[in-house]
Amino acid sequence: MPDTSSSPLPRQVADAYVDALIELDPALGTYLGIKESSGLLPDFSPAGTEALADLARETLARLDDAEKLPGADSDVERRCGRLLRERLTAELAVHDAQENLRAVSNIHSPAHTVRETFTVTPAETEEDWAAIAERLRAVPRALEGYRRSLALGLEKKLYGGPRATATFIEQLTEWSGGDIGRGWFEEFAAAGPATLRMELDVAAGAATRAVTELRDWMRDVYAPAVADAPDTVGRERYARWSRYFNGTDLDLDEAYAYGWSEYHRLLGEMKKEAEKILPGAGPWEALAHLDEHGEHIEGEDEVRIWLQKLMDEAIEALDGTHFELAERVRKVESRIAPPGGAAAPYYTAPSEDFSRPGQTWLPTMGATRFPVYDLVSTWYHEGVPGHHLQLAQWAHVADRLSRYQSSVGMVSANAEGWALYAERLMDELGFLKDAERRLGYLDAQMMRACRVIVDIGMHLELEIPADSPFHPGERWTPELAQEFFGMHSGRPAEFVESELTRYLSMPAQAIGYKLGERAWLLGRENARRAHGDAFDAKAWHMAALSQGSLGLDDLVEELSRL
Numbered sequence: 131m132p133d134t135s136s137s138p139l140p141r142q143v144a145d146a147y148v149d150a151l152i153e154l155d156p157a158l159g160t161y162l163g164i165k166e167s168s169g170l171l172p173d174f175s176p177a178g179t180e181a182l183a184d185l186a187r188e189t190l191a192r193l194d195d196a197e198k199l200p201g202a203d204s205d206v207e208r209r210c211g212r213l214l215r216e217r218l219t220a221e222l223a224v225h226d227a228q229e230n231l232r233a234v235s236n237i238h239s240p241a242h243t244v245r246e247t248f249t250v251t252p253a254e255t256e257e258d259w260a261a262i263a264e265r266l267r268a269v270p271r272a273l274e275g276y277r278r279s280l281a282l283g284l285e286k287k288l289y290g291g292p293r294a295t296a297t298f299i300e301q302l303t304e305w306s307g308g309d310i311g312r313g314w315f316e317e318f319a320a321a322g323p324a325t326l327r328m329e330l331d332v333a334a335g336a337a338t339r340a341v342t343e344l345r346d347w348m349r350d351v352y353a354p355a356v357a358d359a360p361d362t363v364g365r366e367r368y369a370r371w372s373r374y375f376n377g378t379d380l381d382l383d384e385a386y387a388y389g390w391s392e393y394h395r396l397l398g399e400m401k402k403e404a405e406k407i408l409p410g411a412g413p414w415e416a417l418a419h420l421d422e423h424g425e426h427i428e429g430e431d432e433v434r435i436w437l438q439k440l441m442d443e444a445i446e447a448l449d450g451t452h453f454e455l456a457e458r459v460r461k462v463e464s465r466i467a468p469p470g471g472a473a474a475p476y477y478t479a480p481s482e483d484f485s486r487p488g489q490t491w492l493p494t495m496g497a498t499r500f501p502v503y504d505l506v507s508t509w510y511h512e513g514v515p516g517h518h519l520q521l522a523q524w525a526h527v528a529d530r531l532s533r534y535q536s537s538v539g540m541v542s543a544n545a546e547g548w549a550l551y552a553e554r555l556m557d558e559l560g561f562l563k564d565a566e567r568r569l570g571y572l573d574a575q576m577m578r579a580c581r582v583i584v585d586i587g588m589h590l591e592l593e594i595p596a597d598s599p600f601h602p603g604e605r606w607t608p609e610l611a612q613e614f615f616g617m618h619s620g621r622p623a624e625f626v627e628s629e630l631t632r633y634l635s636m637p638a639q640a641i642g643y644k645l646g647e648r649a650w651l652l653g654r655e656n657a658r659r660a661h662g663d664a665f666d667a668k669a670w671h672m673a674a675l676s677q678g679s680l681g682l683d684d685l686v687e688e689l690s691r692l
Contacts, residue, residue, distance in 0.1 A: 140211030143196045144534035147189045151538060154181055157247040162537055163481025168251050169264030174240040175275030176282055183225045186218040209677065210532050213539050216681050220374045227370060231283030234290030235635035236297040236628060237472040240276040241344065244269060245305065248318055249468060250478055250486060259322040259330065266315060266333035270340035277344055280352060289359035294635035295352060302345035304470040306338055313338030314470060361608050361634045362589045372638035376543040376645065377681015382586055385645060389582030390595060392644060396579055400572045406565035417573060417620030424566055425502040430466055433500045437492065437509050438464035444514040453515065454672050458484045459522045462513055467491040473628040477512045479521040482528065488518045495624065503570030504620065510556045516549035523675040535678030542639055543682050547646015550578060573620045580618050581640040584611035585633045608634060649682050653689020
């Protein structure tokens, strides 16, 4: 018999993949807390993305061998192997379709990765800032590699959407400082030590010029070339992206119908809460009333402090009752997002060693007054018990899983589904104590239902149902989608526009919130039914949060077993 004692099992294959991936993607290394990555940026050129694909193919071949070994059928190895195979296969499908050659977005592109990586790069010591200077010097090459990929896309007639292109050009203009003022990289570098002042200023100036050059090329070359391209992607591309973001091959027509069923359910609940706030008013009239007369926070720093307190209070209330949290998982920071990004709040996970805690980010979009109804449920989603408890717990138990399951292998619909489940859980537990906060929660839920409707509807050009109060019998277009979304949201017009651009440039990502929540609820219900009166919600939550990432194909099955 061959000697298999030193042959890698699936978890070892997965972790070797992470090690190799960090070499190719130092931005990922920074998010994981790898100090050696701090001075580097990824290669976004066609050659760089092909190297990533080669690594994925080689890893799948090694996984084939690993899954034949004794011990590979244990639960921990089986779960990791399934995730690794599903994720790499989905990623290769996107790569082989050459989607990287038209990666233009208002929220998720190589240029966004470059900028956002600096926000999580260590910046405490002079040594840290020396690495930042090196990373700043790498910005021109990274953006030039990205430009080469987009240029090859033009040659192959693989076009990004014109709407996302226009928004991206506006963002690049803001990052460059426009016609006056310092660019974003120069503002960032200004916080560095005096001993490195000249080095940082020179490197930041070069980074800003690279942003300006990319902006000019996007404006003068790319935008005219894609002006007549569709913003939507069609069923074939949508199905490919749906697998990538959701970890399953969805029945898209069934998902579209589910979105509508949730729309009608939520609308009925919203009307009841609106009546309590402003008798005789509809939900969005009541929300507009709250914008003016409801509880609110004044000031950017004040809202950051308020959100921190909200998360701290949630941890105190939930730990020991509904969750069992390690001390390092209990720490999460509230931050204000850098200007020039999309309008949606977001979360960044802690580094692997927790030297950088989990962080929530609020884009203020120039506002200084913040209605509370729009914050509470959102921070239960982004922070506690949402993204932070899940992703920090994954990092905490990484030694029982694999680095891959606890970080790189994250399936968007799993994480977003948990975060939306977390909002609902806080409602179930009575944390939304008044009609104002509960209407804000329902408005956030309605936004996620509308996402399913318009994201699938406009990309597939589906028919609007006959029982819809909005343009029944017509087929979705981006213009109708924006109108519908604006009618069913308490958020400002610029937020709605940013959201629609996001859906157009990240097809099928936004549907994972509601569809992922459905998977989490079904898994909990199956486990509750199996255990009967012995079902322990706290134990189930901790077991569910400690199993690492899974696609929706596997999530319900695994949750039901707990």
